[in-house]
Amino acid sequence: MAVEPREPQYEVVWPLGRTHGDERPSERADRLPDLAGRRVGFVWDFLFNGDEIFDAVRDAMTARYDGMSFVGWNDFGNIHAADEEEVMAEFPFVLHKHGVDAVVVGVGA
Amino acid sequence: MRACAAAEKEGVPAVAVISTGFVRQARAIARATGIPWVPIAEYPGTIPIDSPETRAEKSRGVVATAVIDGLLGLAGEDVGNVPVSAVAVEPSPRDIVFTGSIEQVNDYFDDRLWTDGLPVMPPTIERVEAFLAHTDRDPDEIISVVAPEGREATVWSAAVNGVMAGCKPEYFPLLLALVEIIADPAWRIQDGGSTPGWEPLVVVSGPVVERLGFAHGSGLMRLGPRSNTSIGRFMRLYMRNVPGIRQPPGTTDKGSIGQGLNVALAEDDEFTRSIGWQPLRVEKGFSLEDDTVTAMSVYAQSPPVYTGGPAEEQLDLLAYVLGVTAGPWTSMIFINKQWHPLVLLAPPVAESLAKSGYGKDEIRQYLFDKSKIESKWVEAVALQAGATDFQLSKLTARGAQPEGYPTTYDPEALVPANMRPDWINIVVSGDRGRNQNRIFVQNHGQAVPNTRRIVYRSTS
Numbered sequence: 019m020a021v022e023p024r025e026p027q028y029e030v031v032w033p034l035g036r037t038h039g040d041e042r043p044s045e046r047a048d049r050l051p052d053l054a055g056r057r058v059g060f061v062w063d064f065l066f067n068g069d070e071i072f073d074a075v076r077d078a079m080t081a082r083y084d085g086m087s088f089v090g091w092n093d094f095g096n097i098h099a100a101d102e103e104e105v106m107a108e109f110p111f112v113l114h115k116h117g118v119d120a121v122v123v124g125v126g127a
Numbered sequence: 128m129r130a131c132a133a134a135e136k137e138g139v140p141a142v143a144v145i146s147t148g149f150v151r152q153a154r155a156i157a158r159a160t161g162i163p164w165v166p167i168a169e170y171p172g173t174i175p176i177d178s179p180e181t182r183a184e185k186s187r188g189v190v191a192t193a194v195i196d197g198l199l200g201l202a203g204e205d206v207g208n209v210p211v212s213a214v215a216v217e218p219s220p221r222d223i224v225f226t227g228s229i230e231q232v233n234d235y236f237d238d239r240l241w242t243d244g245l246p247v248m249p250p251t252i253e254r255v256e257a258f259l260a261h262t263d264r265d266p267d268e269i270i271s272v273v274a275p276e277g278r279e280a281t282v283w284s285a286a287v288n289g290v291m292a293g294c295k296p297e298y299f300p301l302l303l304a305l306v307e308i309i310a311d312p313a314w315r316i317q318d319g320g321s322t323p324g325w326e327p328l329v330v331v332s333g334p335v336v337e338r339l340g341f342a343h344g345s346g347l348m349r350l351g352p353r354s355n356t357s358i359g360r361f362m363r364l365y366m367r368n369v370p371g372i373r374q375p376p377g378t379t380d381k382g383s384i385g386q387g388l389n390v391a392l393a394e395d396d397e398f399t400r401s402i403g404w405q406p407l408r409v410e411k412g413f414s415l416e417d418d419t420v421t422a423m424s425v426y427a428q429s430p431p432v433y434t435g436g437p438a439e440e441q442l443d444l445l446a447y448v449l450g451v452t453a454g455p456w457t458s459m460i461f462i463n464k465q466w467h468p469l470v471l472l473a474p475p476v477a478e479s480l481a482k483s484g485y486g487k488d489e490i491r492q493y494l495f496d497k498s499k500i501e502s503k504w505v506e507a508v509a510l511q512a513g514a515t516d517f518q519l520s521k522l523t524a525r526g527a528q529p530e531g532y533p534t535t536y537d538p539e540a541l542v543p544a545n546m547r548p549d550w551i552n553i554v555v556s557g558d559r560g561r562n563q564n565r566i567f568v569q570n571h572g573q574a575v576p577n578t579r580r581i582v583y584r585s586t587s
Contacts, residue, residue, distance in 0.1 A: 025228040028249035032218045033241050033287045035278035035369045046164055047140040049200030058198075059139075061130045064462065066174045066513035067182055071144060074186030075194050082195070097130050100464035100572060106129060110137050120198045121134045124144030126153050127174050127513070 050120055055085040059118040061109075062091035063098035066127040075122060089116045097123075128156045131165045142197035144190060146170045148381070152320065155378035159276045159371070166197030175513045220267065220283045221252060236291075240373050243364050243388075247291040258286035261299040263584050271310035274317035275379050276371030280310050284369050292361035298339065298354065301420055302361055304579040305329065308422045309365065311577055318573040319372040324382025325424035325570045327362040328469070329391040330554060332408035333418035335581060341393035345558040348390055348565075359390035362422065386426050395556040398474045402481040407554055410487070411578040418581040423467060423552075424574030427452065429566035434476055438483035441476065442490065445564065446497035453568045454500030454544035458509035458517045461529040463571035466545055469552040470494070471565045477555040487553045495548035503538035552576060 050056060058079065060072040072091065080086050094112055095105035113121070131141040145153045145167050157163050168190050174182065196202040218224055225235045232249045236242045248254065259266050259282070266283040273280045285306045289299055309316050319325075331341055342352040350356045366372045374380040399406045408419040429452040434441035453468055460466040470490075472480075480490060502519055509517035522528045523536040531543040545551060557563065569576070 025230075027226055027228060028232050028251050029223040029226045030232050030236075030249045030251055031221060031255065031287055032224045033236070033250060033284065033291060033368045034217075034371075035273075035280055035284045036217050038272040038277050038279055045136055045138075046162075047135045047138045049140050050198050053195065053198065061134075064514060064516050066146070067515055068144070068513070069515050070179060070182050071170065071174075071186040071190060074183045075144075075191045078187045078191030079195065094130075096462075099462050106133060109130065109133050113134065113137050113139055118139055121130070121139055121141045122144060122168075122194055122198075123128075123130045123134070123141055125146065125170070125174065125513075126128075126143060126149045127146035127170070 053079060053083040053086060053120075056083070056119040057087045057089060057117055059089040059094065059113065059116065059121040060091050061094045061097060061121050061123045063125065064091075064096045065098065066125040068125040071125060072122065089118055128153065128160055128162065128165070131157070132160050132162045135162055135165065140198055142166045142168050142194050144168045144170060144194070146174050147172060151378040152381050156275050159274070166193070166202040168193035168197055175511055220281070240377050241368055242291070243360065243367060245360070247364075248293055250287045250290040254290045255283070255286045257296040258289050258294075258299040258302075259283075261296055261584055262303060262582075264303070270306055273310055273370045275320070278369050278371060280306055280369050285365065288365045288368055289361055292364050293353065293357040294361055295353065295357075298358060300581045300583050301331070301335070301339075301358060301418075302365075304420045304581050305358075305362055305422055306365065307579050308420070308577045309362075309370065313575065314422070314577050315573050315575075316366070316370045316372075318570075319366055319370060320380035320382060321570070321573060322381050322383045323426040323570050323573075324385035325426040325573060326386035326389050327366070327422050327574060328389045328425040328567060329358055329362055330394065330407060330421040330423075330469070331358075331391055331419075332394045332396065332406050332421070333581070334396070334416070335418035336393045336396060341391065343393040343395045343556045345561070347557055348392065350388075350390060352390075355390040355393060359388060363388060389425060391420075392471070392554065393556060394554050395474060395559075398559065399477070399555045402478050402555075404477065404481060404487055404555065407552070408578065413578070413580055419578050420581060421576050421578040422574065423469065423567075423576040424570040425469075425567045426570050427568040429568070432564040432566065433562050434564060435479075435562050438480050438485055439493075441480065442485075442493045443497060445470065445566070446494045449494055449566055450498040450500050450544040452566055454498070455504055455508045456568070456571075457500060457505045457542070457544050458514060459512075459571050460546055462509075462514060462517060464546070465550075465572040465575055466547075467550045467552060467569045467576050468545070469554060469567040469569065469576075471557060471567065472553060472555050473557045473561055473563050474555055474559045476562050476564055488548075490553060491548040491551045494551055495543070495545050498544040499541035500544045501538070502532065502540045502542045505542060506538070
């Protein structure tokens with residue numbers, strides 16, 4: 019009986035790279051117990067009609083909660099354009115300067 | 128997600144607004160950047176397609192509810208599924224992850240999205256080591272940690288993917304230079320999955336073109352020659368496997384249509400110099416003796432542009448095509464303040480321009496001056512992409528219009544289709560018997576042309 023030639027077998031290695039050890043989950047901010055009296059920042063990538071979306075979200079929030087205030091996207095700058103690095107470097111300072119309690123970031127689309 | 132992570136780090140809770148088609152990508156990036164818990168407020172549907180009234184209704188309704196729930200901690204945590212490409216326990220570089228026939232290896236890799244759909248050469252240790260013999264660098268050297276999946280880009284992984292792409296071992300120094308580019312933060316690999324769907328274009332310049340047998344004549348952009356083809360393939364394969372840019376069923380590549388594979392473009396060095404022009408590597412600051420690779424994003428190409436006759440008539444036609452091919456995207460150019468098209472000139476065309484007294488700088492200036500588009504189309508593209516802040520009437524009213532635009536709003540006004548003449552790249556290559564040129568359109572601040580010198584093993 020003829021013996022079928024066996025196909026070559028290849029022992030292969032992994033083509034991906036290891037997930038870097040420093041990429042541990044970041045610190046998690048506490049959620050808010052209530053939005054009444056809170057200051058919310060809108061952070062925009064200046065795309066996908068985010069201004070309209072944020073305006074509508076703001077209106078919905080103020081309809082439900084008293085005393086809310088808001089920090090607009092122009093105060094933060096464009097987080098997805100030529101000045102992104104500078105904007106993100108300033109971002110923590112802008113948050114604290116305005117006393118922001120929470121942020122809404124968008125838009126991914 | 129970067130802004131979400133930055134906020135969370137400052138103790139400020141964040142929620143991300145993401146449209147339906149991008150939720151999986153957002154969750155994958157959130158996981159990779161260490162913030163899997165950040166709530167996502169989903170906008171149902173495709174935002175720019177909806178009317179303003181529909182956008183407002185959805186945003187006041189389901190989006191606002193999701194935002195509020197997310198900030199109050201009322202949204203359930205959904206960190207999404209683990210990517211198909213991931214493994215439960217990450218192997219060490221030399222671990223054997225699978226043994227099988229060539230067909231079985233390809234099926235195994237395909238099931239895990241480790242391939243590009245074409246058969247791969249099995250990356251055995253012996254094949255990988257054949258590549259490593261062409262560098263002095265330590266195989267375990269971490270060139271960088273690359274987004275979006277936060278994986279180590281190493282000398283070893285460059286060799287593994289080079290094997291898979293069908294490269295020859297002697298191509299390895301070029302592959303390392305390309306990984307250096309991918310790993311350069313200025314190249315912005317994290318934008319590799321953006322919706323324009325750009326594809327990297329590699330341009331090879333220097334004596335290496337002849338030494339490694341790159342095609343640079345007729346059909347230079349077709350699959351065929353192993354050097355051009357496998358090196359072009361390597362770029363995309365590496366972007367899939369190490370940065371992790373994968374289209375569905377992957378999660379991080381949201382290129383809506385996607386540009387197809389670009390083979391490596393090899394410059395016709397001999398011809399370029401014969402007409403008195405400097406080759407690309409010299410323009411990028413390297414010497415004639417150096418070998419370089421340049422990598423850039425390309426999301427579209429012009430039709431073939433046949434030119435002939437007086438130099439100015441040829442340049443007028445090239446300027447027109449540059450304007451209509453790239454011009455509609457001009458709003459993004461000015462928003463992102465980067466724009467680097469590549470004009471591929473046929474050798475006979477370049478020679479005729481040179482004989483008329485034009486060098487590359489003069490051609491760049493001519494194309495910059497003459498390449499225009501009506502401002503109404505610039506604005507239309509911006510608005511229909513949802514970049515609602517780029518309304519020329521408002522920008523002009525406050526004196527914030529882009530440079531070169533009229534100071535009073537005029538939708539019919541012709542405005543520049545380029546930002547700077549020195550950002551127009553010119554390469555001479557292709558059929559030495561034909562007058563066909565082509566323009567490659569680059570995606571603003573994403574993968575701006577980046578040139579690296581190829582470094583060979585010291586004992587080569």
